[in-house]
Amino acid sequence: MGCASSKNVLAGGDSTSPGLPVLASSSRKRCNGKRRNGVVEAREGDDRLEETKEWKKGSLRGPVSLRLSCRFVEAEQNAAGWPPWLTSVAGEAIQGWVPLKADSFERLDKIGQGTYSSVFQAREVETGRMVALKKVRFDKYQADSIRFMAREIIILRTLDHPNIMKLDGIITSQHSNSIYLVFEYMEHDLAGLVASPDIKFTDAQIKCYMRQLLSGIEHCHLRGIMHRDIKVSNILVSNEGVLKIADFGLANTLSPNNKRPLTSRVVTLWYRPPELLMGSTTYGVSVDLWSVGCVFAELFLGRPILKGRTEVEQLHKIFKLCGSPPQEYWKKNKLPLATMFKPQTNYETSLQERCKGFPAPAVKLLETLLSIDPSKRGTASSALTSEYFRTKPYACDPLLLPKYPPSKEMDARDREDASRKKAAGKVREAVTSKRHRRVHKVSHDHINFNMPALKEEMQNNSQNAGTDDGGAHVAKVNIGALHIEQPKPSCDGKSEAAQVGDGCNENSVYSGPAPVSASSGFTWAKRRKPEASSILSDCSRSKISALDPTFEKGAYDLTKHRIEVSERKHSFNTRHKDKTSTYVLPIYHPPRIQQKSFDAADTYNSNYYMEFDFTDKSDAQLDQGHRKHGEPVKQSAPKMISSNKNGELLQRNENNMRQSLRISTLGRDQ
Numbered sequence: 001m002g003c004a005s006s007k008n009v010l011a012g013g014d015s016t017s018p019g020l021p022v023l024a025s026s027s028r029k030r031c032n033g034k035r036r037n038g039v040v041e042a043r044e045g046d047d048r049l050e051e052t053k054e055w056k057k058g059s060l061r062g063p064v065s066l067r068l069s070c071r072f073v074e075a076e077q078n079a080a081g082w083p084p085w086l087t088s089v090a091g092e093a094i095q096g097w098v099p100l101k102a103d104s105f106e107r108l109d110k111i112g113q114g115t116y117s118s119v120f121q122a123r124e125v126e127t128g129r130m131v132a133l134k135k136v137r138f139d140k141y142q143a144d145s146i147r148f149m150a151r152e153i154i155i156l157r158t159l160d161h162p163n164i165m166k167l168d169g170i171i172t173s174q175h176s177n178s179i180y181l182v183f184e185y186m187e188h189d190l191a192g193l194v195a196s197p198d199i200k201f202t203d204a205q206i207k208c209y210m211r212q213l214l215s216g217i218e219h220c221h222l223r224g225i226m227h228r229d230i231k232v233s234n235i236l237v238s239n240e241g242v243l244k245i246a247d248f249g250l251a252n253t254l255s256p257n258n259k260r261p262l263t264s265r266v267v268t269l270w271y272r273p274p275e276l277l278m279g280s281t282t283y284g285v286s287v288d289l290w291s292v293g294c295v296f297a298e299l300f301l302g303r304p305i306l307k308g309r310t311e312v313e314q315l316h317k318i319f320k321l322c323g324s325p326p327q328e329y330w331k332k333n334k335l336p337l338a339t340m341f342k343p344q345t346n347y348e349t350s351l352q353e354r355c356k357g358f359p360a361p362a363v364k365l366l367e368t369l370l371s372i373d374p375s376k377r378g379t380a381s382s383a384l385t386s387e388y389f390r391t392k393p394y395a396c397d398p399l400l401l402p403k404y405p406p407s408k409e410m411d412a413r414d415r416e417d418a419s420r421k422k423a424a425g426k427v428r429e430a431v432t433s434k435r436h437r438r439v440h441k442v443s444h445d446h447i448n449f450n451m452p453a454l455k456e457e458m459q460n461n462s463q464n465a466g467t468d469d470g471g472a473h474v475a476k477v478n479i480g481a482l483h484i485e486q487p488k489p490s491c492d493g494k495s496e497a498a499q500v501g502d503g504c505n506e507n508s509v510y511s512g513p514a515p516v517s518a519s520s521g522f523t524w525a526k527r528r529k530p531e532a533s534s535i536l537s538d539c540s541r542s543k544i545s546a547l548d549p550t551f552e553k554g555a556y557d558l559t560k561h562r563i564e565v566s567e568r569k570h571s572f573n574t575r576h577k578d579k580t581s582t583y584v585l586p587i588y589h590p591p592r593i594q595q596k597s598f599d600a601a602d603t604y605n606s607n608y609y610m611e612f613d614f615t616d617k618s619d620a621q622l623d624q625g626h627r628k629h630g631e632p633v634k635q636s637a638p639k640m641i642s643s644n645k646n647g648e649l650l651q652r653n654e655n656n657m658r659q660s661l662r663i664s665t666l667g668r669d670q
């Protein structure tokens, strides 16, 4: 593609790490980031970066040649079209590359929505090749935010393997506020395939996926990179059956010289290993092997194996599945939160029972990957040579995998939402007809208007003509040139005719290629308006629905800052009967300690509990250490909330939690 030829055009040369050309001058390293064991790191606290900044301010007197060299490199990158906010902070990430042009692509449908990004399908104009464009969210005025984004780019450029998603290029411009990462387009992700009701993998197919997954992981680990967010939605699959690991947004490099603590707040809850749940800051690549184990089981089961709603419940489920660890584990692994989480009941492993029907070598490998002790999980290489891969049925050829219709996490979520809506529609219908029986004087038209199906259709119409991320109004049919954060047209103050033309009229149906403004090259894209529940991460959604079943039905009242549920007995996951008492949830920290006993089969013997609010206490507490060091940490949403802003609030709360994590991840990590 265009970008391939546009790479390495800057004074590139010395390629010590594949795909990451560096500028000819050795002083290049001193301009941006650090290089260790062939892996480049851009990070906060990089003294050389600070030095460079100081030089720019003129307060430090570095060698004149180096000063000039840094300026030269930056000027060169700016001349190539990179924006100054990027070159000044994270030039290392883009060195040797030139930005791709937005108008080289036609942006099509939105295909993925992550915490920090939206992903779009797009067509490269020149070649017709399909690509995926990941629009990464960050704040260009915050150097940390840019470095966080740059770290993903640097790591992606460091890796080069058929089972790792390859970064093809970056779209941005001197004047843009945003960045798109360009990737090869993949038709499926494993989340979509696993959730698809018509798909049941055979043993040979699972082996084929697992072999590819472990090969990709092996490549990362041998280069000292841990992914830290392995989960089914980050594992993409092409129509040719090729699996690629995506989303290196939380990935990090390990270095033997590096003694700085890592953050424990990584990996999506259902795939998070016990040592992270117990606050470890000295972990290694084995965190990924645990997540791989969870994915492995999910491929067989068709659903996640450990689906906790909170960190506490997640850990409890882990102990129930894998058995409580022996005494030596607690002695050996001095985990910060061990005393809080050490189970008082001794659990036997139930893995064999849960995995009834799996082939015996698969269970054996699963037992290894899901070892509570990280040192017993083996390595990706040892998993690849395990009995599982040496016994029949052997892994099938990727080309022999069935061709599925495009299936992504987003599609699965849409299906779920649709069936939820359908169910809600039925309930509404029942209520409406009850009302009709009570109120007899209703006009025929009125009855029709109250028909749930009609209402729903109208709602859908207006939802389809929603707004884009930044508030851009978009048409229903949507192919056009890609736009990079230019001023967006607004419906406000426009005549109706103008609004229709711009796709602003919510009920308009646009039946041809969308007009593209000559001046702005404005983007036209289909917008799926997320619902309150669907815009949340699985974890938050389940956390909230766990607390109040009405959330799932869309009737959740956030004005209740204390969530009222069944009993006062402090076991949080089994009882939701009367609605009279304050909900209390076992949670990591505070000194308001009470010893409680748990009697239900699925309850956890925790020593600690506290009243629950929408702040993620565990994260907030872990962040406290940061704040002591002067790190800014955004607060979660206030407790008292206007009830008609549920969706907005939940989204904000989720974003704040993620933002805090982002800031502290970068601050903490090496």
Ligand SMILES: Nc1ncnc2c1ncn2[C@@H]1O[C@H](COP(=O)(O)OP(=O)(O)OP(=O)(O)O)[C@@H](O)[C@H]1O
Residues within 6 Å of the ligand: 111, 112, 113, 114, 115, 116, 117, 118, 119, 131, 132, 134, 165, 183, 184, 185, 186, 187, 188, 189, 229, 233, 234, 236, 246, 247, 249, 408, 409, 410
């Ligand atoms: N190259 C690609 N081809 C097709 N779809 C993709 C591609 N990359 C990402 N997607 C889709 O977009 C979704 C989100 O992408 P990604 O995980 O990279 O974003 P993210 O913001 O880091 O997400 P999260 O916060 O959930 O980890 C993926 O689950 C996948 O469905």
